[in-house]
Ligand SMILES: Nc1ncnc2c1ncn2[C@@H]1O[C@H](COP(=O)(O)OP(=O)(O)O)[C@@H](O)[C@H]1O
């Protein structure tokens with residue numbers, strides 16, 4: 199990584215960021231949180247746990263804030279609360295104000311680099327940044343300007359060495375964890391969001407890389423942006439880059455204020471930082487209860503000499519006591535009163551514009567074409583998405599072709615044609631479930647980008663269809679051609695075209711159904727189970743296993759069979775296959791049977807509408823399912839806050855009746871309990887003698 203990179207972005211980008219609104223107060227984002235409490239309710243099962251204890255604080259534009267604390271102290275919980283992304287099992291109370299007003303801070307208002315890196319493993323680093331840039335940078339920039347920004351970002355994050363390497367996925371070894379992290383940060387850097395949250399961006403990085411990352415964050419802050427980052431054990435150089443510090447322990451504020459004043463506060467509180475110790479190490483040493491265990495262990499092994507013990511005041515006090523003293527001293531200190539008065543000031547600053555902050559400045563059309571290209575690149579490189587399925591389709595189609603080879607027009611061919619049609623439109627389309635895991639990965643990326651406001655739901659839904667279209671078409675044509683000409687259903691070309699269109703419709707509907715399932719279930723295992731169930735029901739009501747007129751009218755015939763792709767595709771497919779064909783009778787000399795009679799009497803189908811209406815209904819169903827997918831995604835976004843606030847109110851009401859919140863444990867999280875391996879416990883060594 200090179201130092202000059204920080205200045206390597208040129209004037210072009212400076213202009214862009216300014217467009218974002220760094221003139222005076224326009225676009226400035228002052229964030230205030232008051233009495234922020236997060237509770238993990240534990241209805242009936244033991245005491246309720248508080249994760250955050252009524253925190254107060256603020257973040258200002260042009261400054262960078264570090265949230266520090268031992269692991270399990272609530273750093274991520276605080277960031278999630280501010281970003282409106284708490285998980286559904288916890289309840290938050292208190293106020294979060296953006297420029298003095300309550301606002302929802304998700305879907306583009308803020309950019310949040312979470313601890314988990316969600317990326318498309320099939321793309322290279324440069325491609326990922328470049329697609330993201332085209333998705334969000336304004337259309338007014340020229341190609342060269344955008345390229346300048348992309349290259350500048352790659353350099354700024356020190357990614358030039360791995361820029362053309364694949365990120366990597368389950369079957370591809372890719373870039374390292376640190377590089378993934380820097381890439382995730384780079385993606386949010388691109389448009390220099392007004393408020394930037396980062397959860398431990400430097401974990402997994404060596405101290406030089408960590409320094410450059412935080413240095414880059416500081417540059418963003420200097421552009422008038424508000425940056426809040428949780429950070430774990432920073433080096434003294436990194437710590438010196440932060441303007442403000444929020445020190446947490448067990449969900450309580452130990453210190454909030456200017457980072458450089460923290461040393462003074464600790465000294466005033468009676469815990470001065472030894473001259474040769476890194477201040478951030480000292481702070482964590484004072485409040486991290488794990489050190490009690492360390493001290494006890496050292497004492498036990500008599501490695502801690504008596505002299506050392508006396509020299510270090512921390513060695514004589516339990517960290518829980520130190521923490522309690524610090525919290526008490528902070529609350530009665532001038533730092534706390536300064537924080538409170540600053541919160542007051544910020545809340546009353548006049549003339550702050552609360553414009554709708556958007557995560558993307560690109561036009562809708564640019565977003566659609568970029569996202570379609572990216573999705574297509576991902577689909578064509580991910581073996582599991584479509585390629586493996588195409589291979590299986592070819593094999594199964596050849597199996598069907600040989601099994602029903604030249605089916606003919608004998609009496610027994612009627613049943614054979616029926617079975618073959620049922621298999622092709624039923625079981626073969628069922629294989630679409632195979633791409634589910636890959637689709638779930640894409641959905642994860644969508645969720646991350648959507649929460650950061652990179653693009654809208656409609657763009658995602660449409661781009662996904664456009665990019666998958668060539669693959670779906672290829673599957674339909676390959677399967678259709680092999681089976682149609684091996685089984686020799688008909689000789690007319692138009693029947694072949696109908697046959698392929700019918701398969702395409704089925705696969706497209708199945709894909710859409712799977713998308714709906716993917717948007718409703720939490721993981722892909724449940725998705726496959728739920729998806730298989732839904733498709734099983736659709737196949738059952740298609741009219742193959744039980745004729746349509748024989749289906750129970752209530753529920754199964756109406757509405758289930760009408761909503762099932764199987765019933766429409768099978769009706770249309772049978773008509774395409776049988777109308778106009780003459781079959782032999784059962785015995786030699788019996789009268790011939792024509793296809794129309796077979797359809798009516800044996801398959802129970804009515805001929806009052808043509809096969810094209812069936813095909814039309816199938817495509818309408820496809821459209822309906824896609825719209826439904828869109829509506830579900832939208833509704834989830836719109837209704838989740840409503841249901842969450844309802845849940846919060848109900849929980850708070852419940853807790854008021856049962857007010858005993860458990861005092862925080864001396865160890866902030868379960869992770870810190872002393873674990874004993876089973877084998878070390880007496881009498882429990884191992885079941886195997
Ligand atoms: N949704 C949740 N459900 C249960 N416990 C949670 C949840 N979120 C956080 N916690 C608990 O709250 C504490 C703080 O977690 P976290 O904010 O992730 O800590 P940090 O980021 O400082 O390491 C931990 O003990 C964690 O187990």
Ligand SMILES: [Mg+2]
Nearest residue numbers: 273274275397
């Ligand atoms: Mg965390």
